[in-house]
Amino acid sequence: MSVESDVIEIIRGKSSEGLEIIDRGTQLSELGIESLDMVELIFELEDKFGIEIPYNANSSEMEFQTVGDVVDAIAKLVAEQG
Amino acid sequence: MHRVVITGAGVICPIGASMVEMDAALRAGRSGIKxxxxxxxxxxxxVNQKIIAPVxxxxxxxxxxxxxxxMMETVSQYAVFAAREAIGRAGLDFxxxxxxxxxxxxxxxxxxxxxxxxxxxRVYLENKRPHPFTVPRMMPNAPASQISMAFGLKGPSYAISSACASATHxxxxxxxxxxSGVVRAAVTGGVEACLQAGALRAWEALRVMASDACRPFSLGRKGMxxxxxxxxxxxERYEDAAARGAHILCEIAGNGMSADAGDLTxxxxxxxxxxxxxxxxxAGLNPEDIDHINAHGTGTLANDRTEAAAILDVLGDRGRKVPVSATKSMHGHALGGAGAIELAALINAMNGNYVPPTINFVEPDPDCPIDCVPNEARDCRIDAALSNSFAFGGLNGVLALRRV
Known part of the structure; x- marks a missing residue:
């Protein structure tokens, strides 16, 4: 579960809303994470896990609604990397 | 055509983080150079450069x-900080x-x-990626955009970049x-935050930087x-300011611009x-109406003698007597912000009935036969004044101010 807790901590750092409980079901919109925050969040996650996230703000291929969406995508990329 | 007045001013510079702080430093001839x-x-x-003028x-x-x-790097932070003071003082309800x-x-x-x-x-030395906010933080229009967003101002908004004349332009x-009536009011000025190793070394390479002090118009000056x-x-419009009983700091009566179309520097x-x-x-004024000038006065050999000659050229013999302050001797040269910091100095001077000194003055330079108010501030009523800015690239800007 370390990926999940690490991702949540990074997401918490980007949030402007100060929610006490952030879990897989939390909507990113509830956290006040807007487009530029998303770009910075991706950047930090890539640095943290040493991965490349194929995220493009113009594409709907990788759309994150909830914290769980982000955790799953990161876990998958980390696993792929071996 | 509307008369235009300044009803709010804000400043952050090496000699003060408000108009009041700056006023005290200007009167005392206090230097912010470190x-x-x-x-x-x-x-x-x-970095070989020994002295700078930091906030x-x-x-x-x-x-x-x-x-x-x-979202905001230093350049935008300074701009928004100064805008808060200006808008707060103006008391405008947007x-x-x-x-x-x-x-x-x-x-x-x-x-x-x-x-x-x-x-x-990050890219060239550390083989890393630039931060994702690099572009929105560095773009030259960031200060204008951040002020617009901070106060919800939705009129025409943009940056002007003409080196040392940026703010005056x-x-x-x-x-x-x-x-002209295109807008009802404007929030305007200039800003620079360039005291970084790369910028300092680039300026060093031009061989125009002073090693000891900034002493404009003085014999022995060594640069900026x-x-x-x-x-x-x-x-804002004079009639709007008068109608709401605003405290008017001065009128901007005229704007003069030109290009040398000659040498780049x-x-x-x-x-x-x-x-x-x-x-x-x-401004509808005559040269004999001008009773004070805040000079571009950088402290370089070339600028100061050329500026003195231009002042004499326009003001004639009176140009030898009109007090000309080079406040860069105290707050340094903030490039694109310089004209705005000097306008703040001029507003302080007009409202406080004094002319700030040109400090570090040693002895008169025969090539600069003007009164640069050497070393000590002087009481002086100012009814009409100029603020000069002359940029690399041969781009010139001058504002004419009048007491209301």
Whole structure:
């Protein structure tokens, strides 16, 4: 579960809303994470896990609604990397 | 055509983080120039330049939350900080209608220098990626955009970049827009925050930097001292300001601009004179009405003798007696912000009935036969004054101010 807790901590750092409980079901919109925050969040996650996230703000291929969406995508990329 | 007045002014510069602080420093002839070591630059040991004019004591966390700091680098922080003072003092209520008709025009020579240098450092030295906010933080229009967003101002908003004349061109342009009725009000000025290792070393390479002090118009002057800071002003129609009983700081009566179309860096008398004449004529004044000038006065051999010649060219023999202050001797040269910091100095002088000194003056230079108010401030009633800015690239800007 370390990926999940690490991702949540990074997401918490980007949030402007100060929610006490952030879990897989939390909507990113509830956290006040807007487009530029998303770009910075991706950047930090890539640095943290040493991965490349194929995220493009113009594409709907990788759309994150909830914290769980982000955790799953990161876990998958980390696993792929071996 | 509308008469245009300044009803709010804000400043952050090496000699003060408010108009009141700056006023005290100007009267006392206090210098903000410091040892370069105070900057703690990443590359301090490789910078040869010994003195700079930094803004000191500015703690971003005291003025902005973490999210704002993430989006705004120093150049925008200074601009918004000064805008808060200016708009606060003006006491303007930006309701939806007025906000829609208020321009934001902010000059900067460079934009986000620290962001650019950090980005290059990561890419070229550390083999890393630039931070994703590199572009929105470094773009030269960031200060104008951040002011527009901070106060919800939705009129024409943009940056003007003409090196050391950026701020004066910006204020001049805002003045013309309010005067012509294109907008109802404007928030305008200039800002620079370029005291970074790369910028300092680039300026060193031009061989125009002083090693000891900034002593404009004095014999023995050795050049300019690079500085930081911002000045922001609220411009509105005279009739609006009068109707709401606003405290009017002064009137902007004229704007004069010209280009040398000559050398990229060497100044020319003709171009400077032309801008001064145009400002005076635009204001409906005569040269004999001018009773004070805040000079461009950088402290370089070339600028100061050329500027003195231009002043004599336009004002004639009276040019030898009119007090001309080179306040860069105290606050350094903030490039695209310089004209705004000097406009703040001029507003302080007009409202306080004094002319600030040109400090570090040693002895008169026969090539600069003007009264540069050496070393000590002087009581002086100012009814009409000029603020000069002459940029690399041969771009000149002069504002004519009048007491209301």
């Amino acid at each position: 040892d370069v070591a105070t900057l703690n630059l990443v590359d301090n040991d490789r 000191t004591g500015f703690v971003p966390e005291d003025h902005f939350d973490a999210r704002e700091i993430g 309701n939806e209608e007025l906000a829609d008709e208020t321009a934001v025009i902010v000059g900067t020579g460079i934009g986000g220098q620290s962001t650019q240098e950090e980005g290059y450092r 910006a204020v001049g342009n805002a003045f013309q827009m309010v005067r 001292v690079l500085g930081d800071g911002a000045g922001i002003f609220v411009l 060497a100044p020319e008398v003709e171009g400077m004179s032309k801008a001064i004449r145009r400002a005076i004529a635009d």
